[in-house]
Amino acid sequence: MVLSELISYETLRFIWWLLIGVLLVAYAVTDGFDLGVGMLLPFAGRDDHERRVMINSVGPVWEGNQVWLILGGGAVFAAWPQLYAVSFSGFYLAMFVILVALILRPVAFKFRSKREEPAWRARWDAVLFASGLVPALIYGVAVGNVLQGVPFRFSSDMHIFYDGSFFGLLNPFALLCGLVSVAMMLMHGAAWLQLKTAGPVAERARRYGSWAAVATLVLYALAGVALWLWIDGYRVTSALPASGPSNPMLKTAALQPGAWFVNYAARPWLWAAPVLGLLGALLALVGLRARREVATLLASGLSIVGIVLSVGASMFPFILPSSIDPRASLTVWDSSSSHLTLFNMLVATAIFLPLIIAYTSWVYHVLWGKVDADAIRDERGHAY
Template identity: 55%
Template sequence: MEIPLDFETLRVIWWALIGILLIGFAITDGHDMGVTALLPFVAKTDEERRAVINTVSATWEGNQVWFILGGGAIFAAWPFVYAVSFSGFYLAMFVVLMSMILRPVGFKYRSKRPEKAWRRNWDWALFIGGFVPTLVFGVAIGNVLSGAPFRLDSDLRITYEGGLLGLFTPFTVLCGLTSVAMVVLQGATWLGLKLERGEVHKRSMKFGFVAGIAVIVLFALGFVFLKFGNIGYQVVGDVAAGGVSNPRRAEVVPMAGGWLTNYATYPWMWIAPIVGFAGPVLALVGLKLKSEPLAFGGSSFGIFGIIGSVGASMFPIILPSTLDAKSSLLVWTASSSHLTLFIMLGVTLVFLPIVLAYTAWVYKVLFGRVGIENIRTNPDMY
């Protein structure tokens, strides 16, 4: 079978598609997690908390699709990446899944009983379901940038020598806090769009302003770490971009500041960090001007830029190894076969527009502000 796209091009396309799926998840499910992380702080009464919960009640389940698509795409397009990350970071993944389970359970059970203690406990469970995954996702990105302690033998069998506590270093915690601030800003600006103006709306805007400043400061500190910290990697020699998928045919070595070399080689990549800084600034302007669409749009652009900066900095490396220079995973060495990537691309070109169109339609149909009066008069709300 003659494939119209060469192997190198398909690999780059799928590298970009994985990034798009991760950004889609961070933007859509990000405001869900941000809302639940803010729940105990922006809402004081039971009615206020129910109003906050119902800003995401109509769409949160559909937003999980991006998470599932991202995991499935990594499994199919980058099997080595899936095998190393999901086995090496197993305990961290378990923590994420257990905390994420609290969200649907909390949404369904919180209002089943009227006792204050019952509802308060579920409110904190929802907070955990929003805060913990966001923190761990950021810490995971920090570990990807720092490198993971794994090696592949000559038969490509994986040995991982890390532990759960080893995932937390000053740099990875910084990445985790950046993730939290980014998602809290997204959640706060979403509440600005969805809540009727009142006390909860005002509190949300205040939290959003603080989170926006935190995103800018923490993102800048991340670049300082990459510039002056002992963090970074570089590919040694030339690697055939269209060669066979075997991670051991490339060598990647540590190099302080190595993640910033792409910006000198490809100046157009500066678009990503510029958007990463400009997005939160735009969100702050929107919050100051009380323009909720501008604030939410700026926050979403910021997420795009921050996640895009990670991809731009690392390309073509996907996951570097701290134990073995010949075990790191690259775009050119860790993908599925040429035919597999092509067939998957065809399926994606058919179904991804359908998912996007359906998601846009759902948001359009179900969009509207939630207020205390809605909670009092609508029996279908949580």
């Protein structure tokens, strides 16, 4: 027996759907507080010293946090090539804007303190704010569009055509999802600042973080209601073998009101995801007001986990529905790489993912504790 045949094609597809979810959650939780701190920079930091304290709270870890984004992009490319082709071509301008923001962020980190002129540092502070806000907003907008369906289709020879536009992505529901993303990352960034800083910065972070937690609760609930009342979901209307060929055009699919809630009706335990999203934000709000530092960060992280997982739980088995040709929609069962490719990738992941997790955990352990504000003021032992 060939070693790869020990795990069925259906199982491998499902495992890789779960692993993509894990990578997305890991990125949202880790880089989420980086983006949140950037957005809070003009508000929680009132002078140059306070802003340097905030920057140094994320300075040693932000580069490592972005590893999860790189891993996620690589995994999509290798495990779900059709998803990669459609999303990275259809969302090209949106992806380009995100990349510009993510490229400018390290430049701002490195160059901000090279000169002492207030105008110089103010410009880089504006870059750090924008490089936090823009990705957070566009991530949510992208999710909102995926839930509504993306305007793509396949020709008879499986050539991909995207019939949408950049500004077409900025529809009301997608913008609402974008605001959910911004609010939850602001909440997470405030929780991080409460843990890593002290004094006025931490106090302001608690205040803004409390408002962000309330906004997360309200906006996420509104998005759920809007999804139920006004956004039609998708369902497969033909046979879809879980171990069938990777050809989306072999099935039929259709729009159906309330389809994104069918999985919750069939498997009530899936309600744990949206409940966790709401409960985590509520506990983060309580923790911010009660100054419970570690508990607040864990609660805000769990809220992000619940919100992200609720999208996957709603859409399964769809991973990218098509709004103009539902038959072309990509699902877990008809858009993956080959059985052998998925198996070989799984072996590599089983080896290297635990190493990445262990190293990341060690880094956070070494860097545990609050930023020394006096050391930054006295030019001792700071990075930025």
